[in-house]
Amino acid sequence: MLFNSSLSTSYILSRTLTKQKQTFLVPPLSKLNFLSYCCYNKTIKSTTKQGRLNGDGSSNCNNHLSLSQRRGWCSQSSAEPTKEFLRSRKRQKFSELPTSLVRIENPHAKNYQNNVAKSRQLIAEYEAVRKASLAGGGARAIERHVKFHRKLLARERIKLLLDDDDEDSFLELSQVAGMGMEYGNVPQAGMLAGIGRVHGIDCLIMANEATVKGGSIYPIGVKKQLRIQEIGLQNRLPCIYLVDSGGAFLPLQSEIFPDKNHGGRTFYNIADMNSQNIPQITVVLGHCTAGAAYIPTMSHEVVIVQRIGAIFLGGPPLVKAALGEIVSTEDLGGANMHSSVSGCSDHYASTEPEAFTMVRDIVASINQLPAPMSESGDEPLYDxxxxxxxxxxxxxxxxxxxxxxxxxxxxxxxxxxxxxxxxxxxxxxxxxxxxxxxxxxxxxxxxxxxxxxxxxxxxxxxxxxxxxxxxxxxxxxxxxxxxxxxxxxxxxxxxxxxxxxxxxxxxxxxxxxxxxxxxxxxxxxxxxxxxxxxxxxxxxxxxxKIGLMESDALLKSITQETDLSEERKCKLQEKLSHEVxxxxxxxxxxxxxxxxxxxxxxxxxxxxxxxxxxxxxxxxxxxxx
Structure with a gap:
């Protein structure tokens, strides 16, 4: 039987979907489902005409049954549509993409295998750079940070902060930022940043990586911090700053300090988010020197850790050079002084784990509902x-x-x-x-x-x-x-x-x-x-690949205007190819x-x-x- 219109198909199915004397009309079928229904109808006619079934009760139309059974349209014991299929047709909100359009025709084909090999090569190159970036400042710097200064690493700090059952949902951002810069590698741009859940609330977390360049802030570090703050502002995420910074890298101060989108923009963003009731929380886990000192003093709440935490515009060496006075770090801007004298800190913690317990308590008090847990949807039909x-x-x-x-x-x-x-x-x-x-x-x-x-x-x-x-x-x-x-x-x-x-x-x-x-x-x-x-x-x-145009076209445009030697062309080609x-x-x-x-x-x-x-x-x- 041929169906000349989707209306006739809908009418026929409506008879099947009658329940408790109520008729449910279904919308016109997609092309794939329409053809399958035609095949189903043809099978019924063929089976009735021949008057025989296979031993398991299925018809001889193997092509139809394999498709229907795989999709769950028909049961394995009969050619009748299953109740689950009829119910799912009403629940299903969009049609499946046609198999002929999206499937891989031959995964063993040479062209397909070449594509896979190229993709794996690019992934391997990325993983190598990523591994180097996540290693931070290297083994010596990590040993000095952990054994000499007796501090936790940035990743360990974030782990203590996040919910125990939610570490896998931490979305880490810009993992290879700062690699291959003109002024050398700055792994992770000197900062580990991402979004994770604290008491079920999505929070944006920025942790200075003190093992990288002694915690100094480079231009790429400023750029990363501003981008992370932009994400926090766009998505209205509470921001938690884990500060352990040595201040700006002075030889590059012209790229860090003077312009609108340089270091000072960090403080503007904190003030802007404060005005929009987006919580700003700071944990002082090391020295907050120079500009970094304003991050805690502009935040809603501040936790400082005994012995390792300090806030000052200029440290003891600068005081001695300028005034000739000798003063200890603790007396100048330590945890006790800022918690009991200046009031720059709101919470005093004896250890880092205690500090993160306090931060979790602060997040619990910001009067935000936890993010609802998402239910998993149907998995894609294709790998x-x-x-x-x-x-x-x-x-x-x-x-x-x-x-x-x-x-x-x-x-x-x-x-x-x-x-x-x-x-x-x-x-x-x-x-x-x-x-x-x-x-x-x-x-x-x-x-x-x-x-x-x-x-x-x-x-x-x-x-x-x-x-x-x-x-x-x-x-x-x-x-x-x-x-x-x-x-x-x-x-x-x-x-x-x-x-x-x-x-x-x-x-x-x-x-x-x-x-x-x-x-x-x-x-x-x-x-x-x-x-x-x-x-x-x-x-x-x-x-x-990203750029104004592809590297070959860009090279052609440049060489049309400038006469270059073959050696310079090769170097320029290599440079342009890498930059995209x-x-x-x-x-x-x-x-x-x-x-x-x-x-x-x-x-x-x-x-x-x-x-x-x-x-x-x-x-x-x-x-x-």
Missing amino acids: PLELLGIIPAEDQHNMDPYKIIARITDGSRFGEFKKRYGPNLVTGFAHINRHLVGIIGNKGGIGSDAATKGSQFVQLCNQRGIPLIFLQNTLPDSLQEISSTHHEIYSSNRMKSHGQMMAAIGCANVPKITMIVGNAFGMDHYLMCGRAMSPNFLFSWPNA TALHASSRIWNDGIVLPQQTRQVLTRCLEICRNSSESSTNPFLRM
Whole structure:
């Protein structure tokens, strides 16, 4: 029997879904489910006509039963739809992506295996740099810190602070920041930072890594601290500062002190968050020297640790040099003095573990409800590890966004929006561990139609309060084909629609999370919510590339204007090729960290949990086209 319309299909199914004399009409079936239902009906006719079943009660239509049984549509003992399938059809909010569109045809194919090998190579390079960064200042510095100064390491301090059962949910940010800088390696930019739960409340934690350069603050350290504070402000997270700092690295003071987004901006941010009732808590675990002294004095509550904690603008050596006086650290700015004389500290702790118990008590008193525990959604139907083979070893702008979506969303389900219009931009709704999100992914140049579609979709999500996930993979400008006869009209329409989409993204008040899965070149980088659009979080895969244009095109443009020798060209090519890599970008904090492709779903889930408090009501008008 052939069905000429989805209405007839819905009517037939409505007869099946009659319960307690009440008829439930179901919406039109997706293409995949429609074909399966036709196969089911054909099986019933065939079985009835032949008048025989297999020994286990199933029909001879093995192709149909394998599909239906695998999806849970039919029981193994009969061809009838299961009750669970009929109930799930009503619960299911979006359709599964068609298997033919997202599956890996041949995982043993040479091309697929080359892609996997390239991905594993990039992951190995990243892990090597990450391991070096997490090692801090090295074995000697760690031994001096632990045995001589008798202090805990930054990671041990954070572990004591977090809930015992929640250490795995700590989202560490910018792990390779500061590696390969012009002034040398500064592991983790001298600071361990991330978001974890204290009494069930998501808190932003910044801990100075005193084993790195003696706790001195470098320009990249200032940049990391400002970015972490921006995340705290955007997501309204209580901020906990674990201070053990030697102050600014003086030879680079011109890059640390004078400008708007230099060290002084830290204090402005603390004051701004204070005014917005975002708790600021400081634990003094070492010397707070020079500018670092203002962090505790501007916080809501301060804990200082006996013997190791001290706050002063200038330490004993500076006092002796300026005034000729000899004074001890404890008398000048120790724990006892600030707790009983100056009042700069609110809580006096004898040991570090006692200090973290006090901090946990402070967090318990800030009158915030714990974050609700998220229930896990349906796992994707396709293995996330297959993402390693989906990333092309060459020409990664050809990556298929549908295959990525199928491996990060609940049940690989996706409700696509405006599929036939502006097809280079994929937009639609899905769930990631039960979080409803709007997903935007590009698979080519974003033309006028695609940008108009993207603008409409962003505004829809903004009005409905739905977080936005951007899967960014732009087409290099050198590969975008524009007809010469229509260049003027194309360019003008493209600029107008691009401006409209950027305005929609910039004004959207919902959480925005960007994952650079491939290229981030040219203007399309802004359209896909690059750093300039202030996303709540921005991460990159190890294969990601970011820059004004691809390195080859950039070299060609430079050499056209300047005559360079072959040797200088080779050096410039090497430099440009490195500067577009994800590692270079992450070390400069152009992103919030590198995420392995197979961990994308988990990281997005954690970010969505953190962003719960960031949404604000919007009164922006909705412009359809």
